[in-house]
Amino acid sequence: MADISKDSTVSIHPTDSSLRERKAVTQTSTELDIKQHEPDDSKQNKSRYPYVTTAKISSSMRSYIGPLLLTILSFQLRFHDIGKNNHVVWDEAHFGKFGSYYITHEFYHDVHPPLGKMLIALSEYLAGFDGHFNFDSNEAYPEEVNYIFMRQFNAMFGALCVPVTLFTTRSMGFNWLTSYLVTLMVTLEHSYIVLSKFILLDSILLFFTLTTFACMVKLYTLKKRQLTKQWSLWMLLTGLSVGCVCSVKWVGLFITIIVGLFTIMELFTHHYDKTLPRVKYYKHWMIRIIDLIIIPFLIYMFCFKIHFTLLYKSGTGDSATNTLFQVNLEGTTIENGPRDVMYGSEVTIRSHGLSPNLLHSHVQLYPDGSRQRQITGYGHSDSNNVWEFQFAREDTRSLTDNLKTPITDGAEIRLVHNNTRANLHSHEILSHVSKGNFEVSGYSTEFNGDVYDDWILEIVDQMDSGNPDFHKEDQNIVHPVSTFFRLRHKVLGCYLASTGLAYPSWGFQQAEIVCKKSWSHRDKATWWNVEDHWNDQLPIEEDYVPPKSKFWTDFILINFAMASSNSALVPDADKFDPLASKPWEWPTLHRGLRLCSWSRDVYKYYLLGSPFNTWLSTLSLFLFVFIISKIAYQWRRQHLNLQEDQLWRLGIQGIFPFLAWITHFFPFVMMGRVTYVHHYLPALYFAILTFGFVLDYSIGRANPFIKYPIYLALFVGCTYIYVLFAPICQGLHGDVAKYLRLEWLPTWNIVI
Structure with a gap:
């Protein structure tokens, strides 16, 4: 051979x-x-001329001059005529605008994690942008917006892919x-x-994808020097790159899978290495768990911490968040209402599931199944989000005689849609998108219906006011914002839930609401809370301060909302x-x-x-x-x-x-x-x-x-x-x- x-x-x-x-x-x-x-200059015979040799020239060209020239060429090609088109190009309309929200501190929602958009915001900040340009598609940039610098900042990531x-x-x-x-x-x-020439995420994503793979390859070259300082540094850099690429777009998980396979192969070979002491073997595991799992996750989470800290004002993305997060934003549209929810109260109800949307209905019917009125989840303010608490079907009490009867834990209730006057209803008809659940529909009228309109309310959590001087509220009564409850169907025993999936075009891509079997009261898909509350018979307590939302809850729910938004990005068969x-x-x-x-x-x-x-x-x-x-x-x-x-x-x-x-x-x-x-x-x-x-x-x-x-x-x-x-x-x-x-x-x- x-x-x-x-x-x-x-x-x-x-x-x-x-x-x-x-x-x-x-x-x-x-x-x-x-x-x-690697060039081996040691084997070259020394030249009789000590100043320069062919081998040294060749080595310098390959190691220094060549990379430098290619890098300069890369910057030249990506920076060339970068401002010739002075209009908002393609997805600059999205990502330029997302960056501007960090300048104005208005909360927004997107399907991607925040790191790339925060880097775009950094370029806008360095360019002296005040955040008051809307980045409408094909709109010309005004003179005061230094869009060329913003594009150059983005192009830098694309150019650095070359070295x-x-x-x-x-x-x-x-x-x-x-x-x-x-x-x-x-x-x-x-x-x-x-794509490097415009204010987009693609070059940023590509750069961190390349650095992640480059770090992994460098670890391969240090295979014989594992646990040294140099190897440990590159292991840390690999974890940092994984954290960054996943914090730009979720497709960063694809290169993370490759790093994971590489790591598994390394650990597999160590497992069968009889000369490796067990202490060192477990040390290999520990270092990789810290550097390749914990550190990337902390980077991902820290990006959201910065994201929430910068976006402290109410904005276009409020609908993707839970009630507690929204009510603590500056300029929130959620008003302070009466503190005890009664029969006869009008409310909006928000889910804590994969789609933290408001319970919604409208006049449109399901195209199949029961063909009754659609029940969906919808995040934006709309009169079709309003419901009224009423007594159950077999309850002989009337609202006129019981104006101040509170909704308590275990109460049997009906929810009547304010606009259509249909009842929140479920039956043994399969759900339309998810599998194994029952359809929820709007059915019957205020006076004509059956026991399939009845639900049993189960309180699962209560939070105290953010004002320490506010009086202790009754833990057995439903309160807006601070009470979390589940709605169990009286006949079927299933729970009202948001699946995180979306209806097709006939349901306007709104969130699917179902009745699902749930065996744990910690199933957040079945958790709801009253957001807005109106009742003319009750006073408003102005000194009530909502509790602060928890970062971990906000972090989990916003990622669920991102997943739901991603699943809704499906081709519309009716549109080209x-x-x-x-x-x-x-x-x-x-x-x-x-x-x-x-x-x-x-x-x-x-x-x-x-x-x-x-x-x-x-x-x-x-x-x-x-x-x-x-x-x-x-x-x-x-x-x-x-x-x-x-x-x-x-x-x-x-x-x-x-x-x-x-x-x-x-x-x-x-x-x-x-x-x-x-x-x-x-x-x-x-x-x-x-x-x-x-x-x-x-x-x-x-x-x-x-x-x-x-x-x-x-x-x-x-x-x-x-x-x-x-x-x-x-x-x-x-x-x-x-x-x-x-x-x-x-x-x-x-x-x-």
Whole structure:
């Protein structure tokens, strides 16, 4: 078996004949020396000229000058003409506005965690922005808004992906030509460049995704030096990167899975290492639990702590939070009402479940099932949120004779919808979205109904006033804001609950409300509280101060609300979204996305991956499967005897990037939410790394007369395709008909 050159990747080749097979197998462990490629200047003969040598020039070029030039090029391409389009472009309308809320301190709600938007807010603060521009789509930026600095701040994250890529590929052990080619592909990737030019989350997410993988690869290079100070530092940096990427978008969990698999493999090898003392083995576990689980979670939680601290005023996102959080915001719309809820009181009732919305109904009917009035959860202020407490069906008392009868623990009640006068009702008809629950509907009238309209109220928690001088309230009576209760159906025994799911378009994407079997009184999906309370027969106690909300409760509920909002982002079958695309269209470049107005007088940007990068990396995914299958077959037939170091190198160079592509691509295939081209950006990076492995494996040890021309062609091709398609990321201007040459596929709508 031939030796491996130090510039190659894992070199795995079968023996040439069965007669030498056994000997080759026994020699494999010594012949397959897979040390990471590093220039070895110590073996060079000293030059007779002490000032400079060819080896030193080559080493300096690879280690310092090359990375510096690529980084400068990356900044140049992303900063070039960054302010030419002076209008709000694409999702700048969302994220620029979210950033402005931190400046004005108004609470908002979004489907993503807050770190990326807080970084955008930081750029706005540094730009001197006062928060009073609305970032309406396609609106021109006024002169006083320094949008160029905000975009440059975002572009910095995109530009820094380039040195991170070079660091990663060198640490993976690719030969220097492959490392520089992969880095050049990231530098010249059109989709990376164009999304770096605007106030978006994508470059921030990509940067932290790359740093997380880079830290993991660096830990691989320190495998022989575990528990040293350097290894401990990189383990900590890995945890910090995991915490940051998950705090920008939840898709950061995809790269976290890869780090988790890497960690499991390390611990698995330590478990079977008989030379490792058990104390050190448990120390390995402890360090990883602290650095890779506890620290990322603390970072994620700390981002929300800052988020809540900065957003202390009532704003557009109030509806996504619980009553206690809202009532403590400055300028809250929740008014101080009578403290004891009575029969005859009019109320709004908010859930503590996955969708902390208000109990809601309207005149529309369910399209199937009972075909009675819909009961939903709705967060915003609306007269259809108002309900009235009344006596149960078999209760002979009347409201006119019992105006001041309080609602107590265990009371039998009916809830009558204020506008439709229908009763909150449930029956043995299955729910419409979730499985295993009963439908809740609006049924009958105030005077005509049955016992299926009756509910039993169970108080589960009471909170004292935030005013220590306020009198002690009766713990057996329902009070607005501070009393948490459950509503158990009198006949079915199930509990009124919010599932966290949303109805389709016929239910206006509002939250699903059901009657569910619940065996624990701690099931927050079944918890409710009175938010607003009106009763003309009762006085308002002005000295009442609501209790403070608990950070842990707010943290849990806002994440539940984010999950619910994410699940509601489903394609509308009745509407055509020209910007949406299917996941299969991303690695094939079947279609792109117009990011702004396509009028003649503005700079236009088209989101499309580089055909060179995307098509080659997509092809490499199939070639990778073939290569791994070949290696597995040879190993199975005992033509190869892979040692532990070789397996690790094979994993870090090929298997982990391929798995990272899978974790960043296939979840979008399986999930039902609407998807866009920009969702493929992290997956594309790992496809490019997989291409690097396939290239290194295929020609890393080839004859120089074959190897170098191929690399030269790839470098030239990557650069040529960038130059050819540069207008789509640097700005199409004037008559777009002159760019007709760029429409290689009929589905690309660059011109038409």
